[in-house]
Amino acid sequence: IKAEDQSAVLAVAGDLHYADLALAYQDLDEEQRIMLLKSIGPNLAADMIVDLPDSLIEEALDAYRPAELKVLFRDLSDDDRVDILQAVGDEARLRFLGLLGPEDEELTRGLLRYEPETAGGRMTTGFGRLLASMTVKQAIDDLRHKQENTETLSRMYVVDAKGHLIGRVRLRDLAFNTWDTPIRDIMAEVPPEQRVLATADQEEAAQILMKYDLVVLPVVDEFDHMLGIITHDDAMDILQEESTEDIEKLAGIAGEQVEDTYLQTSVMTHFKRRFIWLLGLGMLAIASGYVMLRFEDTLTQVFLLSLYLPMVVAAGGNTGGQASTMVIRAMSLGELDPGTAREVLWKELRLGSLLGVLLGASIAAVTILILPAFRPELPEGVSFARFGCTVALALTAQVITSTVVGALLPIGARAIRLDPAAVAAPAITTLVDVSGMVIYFTIAQALLHL
Amino acid sequence: IKAEDQSAVLAVAGDLHYADLALAYQDLDEEQRIMLLKSIGPNLAADMIVDLPDSLIEEALDAYRPAELKVLFRDLSDDDRVDILQAVGDEARLRFLGLLGPEDEELTRGLLRYEPETAGGRMTTGFGRLLASMTVKQAIDDLRHKQENTETLSRMYVVDAKGHLIGRVRLRDLAFNTWDTPIRDIMAEVPPEQRVLATADQEEAAQILMKYDLVVLPVVDEFDHMLGIITHDDAMDILQEESTEDIEKLAGIAGEQVEDTYLQTSVMTHFKRRFIWLLGLGMLAIASGYVMLRFEDTLTQVFLLSLYLPMVVAAGGNTGGQASTMVIRAMSLGELDPGTAREVLWKELRLGSLLGVLLGASIAAVTILILPAFRPELPEGVSFARFGCTVALALTAQVITSTVVGALLPIGARAIRLDPAAVAAPAITTLVDVSGMVIYFTIAQALLHL
Numbered sequence A, B: 001i002k003a004e005d006q007s008a009v010l011a012v013a014g015d016l017h018y019a020d021l022a023l024a025y026q027d028l029d030e031e032q033r034i035m036l037l038k039s040i041g042p043n044l045a046a047d048m049i050v051d052l053p054d055s056l057i058e059e060a061l062d063a064y065r066p067a068e069l070k071v072l073f074r075d076l077s078d079d080d081r082v083d084i085l086q087a088v089g090d091e092a093r094l095r096f097l098g099l100l101g102p103e104d105e106e107l108t109r110g111l112l113r114y115e116p117e118t119a120g121g122r123m124t125t126g127f128g129r130l131l132a133s134m135t136v137k138q139a140i141d142d143l144r145h146k147q148e149n150t151e152t153l154s155r156m157y158v159v160d161a162k163g164h165l166i167g168r169v170r171l172r173d174l175a176f177n178t179w180d181t182p183i184r185d186i187m188a189e190v191p192p193e194q195r196v197l198a199t200a201d202q203e204e205a206a207q208i209l210m211k212y213d214l215v216v217l218p219v220v221d222e223f224d225h226m227l228g229i230i231t232h233d234d235a236m237d238i239l240q241e242e243s244t245e246d247i248e249k250l251a252g253i254a255g256e257q258v259e260d261t262y263l264q265t266s267v268m269t270h271f272k273r274r275f276i277w278l279l280g281l282g283m284l285a286i287a288s289g290y291v292m293l294r295f296e297d298t299l300t301q302v303f304l305l306s307l308y309l310p311m312v313v314a315a316g317g318n319t320g321g322q323a324s325t326m327v328i329r330a331m332s333l334g335e336l337d338p339g340t341a342r343e344v345l346w347k348e349l350r351l352g353s354l355l356g357v358l359l360g361a362s363i364a365a366v367t368i369l370i371l372p373a374f375r376p377e378l379p380e381g382v383s384f385a386r387f388g389c390t391v392a393l394a395l396t397a398q399v400i401t402s403t404v405v406g407a408l409l410p411i412g413a414r415a416i417r418l419d420p421a422a423v424a425a426p427a428i429t430t431l432v433d434v435s436g437m438v439i440y441f442t443i444a445q446a447l448l449h450l
Helices: A006-015 A018-026 A030-051 A054-061 A066-075 A078-087 A090-097 A102-112 A136-146 A150-154 A171-175 A202-211 A232-250 A267-294 A296-301 A305-332 A338-374 A384-415 A425-447 B006-015 B018-026 B030-051 B054-061 B066-075 B078-087 B090-097 B102-112 B136-146 B150-154 B171-175 B202-211 B232-250 B267-294 B296-301 B305-332 B338-374 B384-415 B425-447
Strands: A128-131 A156-159 A165-169 A216-220 A226-231 B128-131 B156-159 B165-169 B216-220 B226-231
Touching: A006 A030, A018 A030, A018 A054, A030 A054, A030 A066, A030 A078, A054 A078, A054 A090, A078 A090, A078 A102, A090 A102, A128 A136, A136 A171, A156 A226, A165 A216, A171 B171, A202 A216, A202 A226, A202 A232, A202 B232, A226 A232, A232 A305, A232 B202, A232 B232, A232 B305, A267 A296, A267 A425, A267 B305, A267 B338, A296 A305, A296 A425, A305 A338, A305 A384, A305 A425, A305 B232, A305 B267, A305 B305, A305 B425, A338 A384, A338 B267, A384 A425, A425 B305, B006 B030, B018 B030, B018 B054, B030 B054, B030 B066, B030 B078, B054 B078, B054 B090, B078 B090, B078 B102, B090 B102, B128 B136, B136 B171, B156 B226, B165 B216, B202 B216, B202 B226, B202 B232, B226 B232, B232 B305, B267 B296, B267 B425, B296 B305, B296 B425, B305 B338, B305 B384, B305 B425, B338 B384, B384 B425
Parallel strands: A128 A156, B128 B156
Antiparallel strands: A156 A165, A216 A226, B156 B165, B216 B226
16 A cells, blocks of 8 residues: 655655544554654654554554654653553553653653553543633633643633632633633532542443533542543543443453454454353353253153253243343443342343243244144153143243343342453353253153153 | 422422433332423423433423423424434324424424434534634624524534535634634634535444544535534444444344333333244254254263263354354444455454364363263263263364354345344354254264264
8 A cells, every 4th residue: 555655655644534544554564564654753653553452552662763752752642641651561661651751751650550441540631720710811821821732722620729620611711701700700610420530430430421411521539639531532432442341241251352453353362362261161061961961861751852952941041141131231331220139130020921931832832733743752641732831831930040040140240249241141041051951851850750 | 309399399400410300300200200390390301301211201291381392392402302303202293393483393304304323313403604704703793693502612614605514613713813814714624534424324423423533523415515413422322322232132132222221111122122032042942952853862872972962062152152242343343344254254263273172172181081980871882082082073163163153144144234233142052052963963973983
């Protein structure tokens, strides 16, 4: 794609949005990447590098000399700088920190203290900080001189002398009021529920921003000192990451969601995230096999039971998976308080019964009406009606049990402070496979007098 | 919670954010709801009603007299008005449309023509429309007089005489330039990739907004006429809805995601979304049973095979589910172009082989080392080593097949224009259950000479 001509590359790259440039960059081979970085220089590269997956960042930075890196880091907003430093190795982080000016270094070290997945780890300090006692003119002068970043104009917060957050001001308030109006008179209150603690989970910050339709959410410490802000685009990234994490956990894929795309992730990384669950579930599944082995007599006496065995077992996995997925999603959307456990249980119990009875009735009807046409062998004294009812009853019992287990497990996991989504559908499936085997053979033994 | 005293209710409700008010509303019984609506009046209720789940909206509106509804609808932004009208029944929609002023009615009818899940169906027309030939002063006067809504100040677009989108202007550009500067000189270009067609899927709009970190995305028709805007908070709602839909589809839950929360949704609605998949999968699972029935001789000759049967079968479901989930999520994040199918296949083939060989080796080791201690019966001439290798080979074959099937099915579904997420994990599980049975018994027959 890229010719050898540096000035042509520069012209094209300068016209592209950094998000598109980052995508194009990932399609290049290593040699082309380095050439591209050299051609566009640190100024243009800064925003693009922020948009790269974590695994490519250190390589990209290594293409530049220290003097160029100084320029690059100076051009970045503080939250982007922190994101980049969190993505590189420890050795590189120290080296890059040494390239920052003293002020930036202190600021960056401060932000690096917060865990990456907290509100503090995500925030930027790039907002306009005003005092209530300023006039509109003083505020505008202050913003113009102290902060070069024009972004701060759309994010202005008012603090008292000790740095406590006391209000916010919009640009239009400054623009449409006379110059001697005190900030105190035009600032709006920031309700307590529309701020977030720096130590709070990043997902909580995104949920607040979304609930109140905010563009910017202020981040404070436990004494309500204004520390920074989280913006709507961070919130969107957070929500997307968290959804992906939930989806992966539900499929029994372990570990943190990596920022690399599916295709960029190496086979080994994919392997590691999938293997551990598979091995554990495999060992657990031998318990089902053991149950089957124990019921050898029952199965060999009426081998026709095997026709329905996979169905009864699988129905449990499917209903359990549905119930757990619904409950887990409702939890991560914040719909289920711990106090609602009983309500959830009652709902799923009714739902499971309805599903179980109707699925049982369907299978009984199919068995009694269609099965005789195939003239299968049944033991003496067992009618098709009795056989059909046995299968139906087992199916009903399995569906009800599994639905309730599927709903209860994530609730139980949360109660003991485990991640509900980690009690994934595969785990529930394997569990109810075992109970399904027991239910099926026990009911068959009893009703068919084996 | 709510006392009988109307003025107290009003005072509390006036202090709450409408998002919180909407949550509180949903916890009330019907009588309390009506009382709350009457107390706060249509002005305060408008924003709250927008935030309610669809099923509660018509009931809430019916609490007001036509004259009050006129006020309520007049206070709403046009996209909220459309959302509400899309949520109520046909008869109510016509009745409410009749309450709008002629201008609003025409505008609303126009917006109602777009499908609810398109960019057009989600957009608002509440933006500032400027002409390139205006001066800054004319622009400010125009915005002040024509549009009462101050929201439009942060969303100003420049159109030509025929209404084509040609640029955008920020409030700070108006505030910090002299009054006689022409808009043409201060407007910024809107690149073609940073706008969306009104007929495009809402998810596309949200993805663009997210990719370019925009607060507002302009919506145009095929001739590039500026029609409206989609804001960051709409985009967040869209992303959340689509993630929930994907998660539910992956668990085999049918139908559109409803706006009601888990607890608000009735047992019957939950039932309908789950039953159809369960019935289909149940019928399909009988195919597995049929395979088992056909291999009666093999199983009864070496009944020890049943110890590993559930494990081999389930391993297929788990690996297939993992592969399909990863591929489906990568697709909905826009990471996989149709051209990458071969790359995905190659990756999953290597991954499946790695997983299959390692899981097979683990199970062979366990079988050969531990199983003899339990002194199970094996047919004459079959050593534990041969038995272990048989199981291991079957497991490896099953895992490789399932991984590839799991990855290919969503890609195939997309190729024939089906929703990849609808080829959910349960469907893949049921499918590879059947192939797993065949693989297991065929390999056992061949290697154990049955």
